[in-house]
Structures are given as C-alpha cells and as structure tokens.
Amino acid sequence: GESVGLHLPTLSVQEGDNSIINCAYSNSASDYFIWYKQESGKGPQFIIDIRSNMDKRQGQRVTVLLNKTVKHLSLQIAATQPGDSAVYFCAVFNDYKLSFGAGTTVTVRA
C-alpha cells in the first residue's frame, strides 16, 4: 500500500513571499506524484505533476521537487498571492488510485 504524510497541517505566509509545502510517501515503487489545490466549496484542482524519472518540474509560479532517495515531495509557490489561500494536497499514484496526504492549509497574510 501507500501512505502519504504532510509535514505541516497549516502554513501562514506573507503576501509576496515564497511558500514551501512538504510531503512524504512510503512506497518506493511509486512513479507519479501530483499536487492539488482545494478552495472552500470546490473540488481539488490540479496544480502540477511529476513522474519519477524527473526530480524537478516547473509551472507558472509553482515548482515541484521530488527526492526519491528519501521519498519526499515538495511544492514551492513563488510570490504567494491572496488567491493562493487554500488547502494543498499531495497525492501519489498506485494501482489505479491516488493516495492523498492530509492537506496543508495555506493562509496568505496581507
């Protein structure tokens, strides 16, 4: 099976600063990883993904880092904005399903 854990349940960040959210997974055979953002009253929204043949992938203001040696995944958000306030989940794919972490609530301070 797979277990996915997040290091911090909450993160408060000043507008304009960078945010880093961390995640750990247990199954070394896992090969696909995703970050989702969920705003209140909505379903999770895909942010960025990465496969195990990469260790870094960049999107618009977001970067995902994958360290397979220690089974660690992180999401970096550059120049955090008020619209980034949400719950962020990491997810790991195995056996046709995603296993989700518990979520980190990011609050952006003006």
Next chain:
Amino acid sequence: KAGVTQTPRYLIKTRGQQVTLSCSPISGHRSVSWYQQTPGQGLQFLFEYFSETQRNKGNFPGRFSGRQFSNSRSEMNVSTLELGDSALYLCASSIRGMNTEAFFGQGTRLTVV
C-alpha cells in the same frame, strides 16, 4: 470544454435509506474515479472505472457500489445509509487513469440524519 459534472450538489438522507450519485466526465475521458472526503479521514479512494470495468476498489463496505456506462458516465450507490456516510463525494475523470492529468468535479455533499 465542460468540466466534470456531479449531481446532485447537495443531498440530505435518513439513516437506512439508499442514495445514488451521478458523475459525467469530461468528453473523451474514459476513466472515472470516486473519492470520499471527510474532515477526519481526508480523501479516501472508493473505486476507479475505465471503459465500464472496475479496475480497483478501496476499503469500503459492500454497501458502497458503483458502475460506469458505455458513455463513460458513472454512478455510485450507497445502501443502508449510516450517519458516518456523511461526506463530500468527489468524482474525477481522466483520459486513461489517475496517472494522467485528472480533473475533479465539485462534489456531492451528502448529509445523513
């Protein structure tokens, strides 16, 4: 293009009743997955369907069942509802499976009283 559509958005049922939730995937997507989200347990996998075949099922009792139709639309059914079944039920669709970019619907909020 239209996103994943889940109906109904809200539902209130009584213990012992049964309920059917519907999910219409994005056009062209053949994989549909269902997840239960609760404050205590987070997002838990229920089932995944691809071309009308269930490829995996999560650790839920047999009261939870699902199916997928030839047009890729999916339904899940919960029989003999319990208070603990109160949750947000989310459906996600993708082209081939959750190891390709998947899109979630807004969910069905089920309250069992």
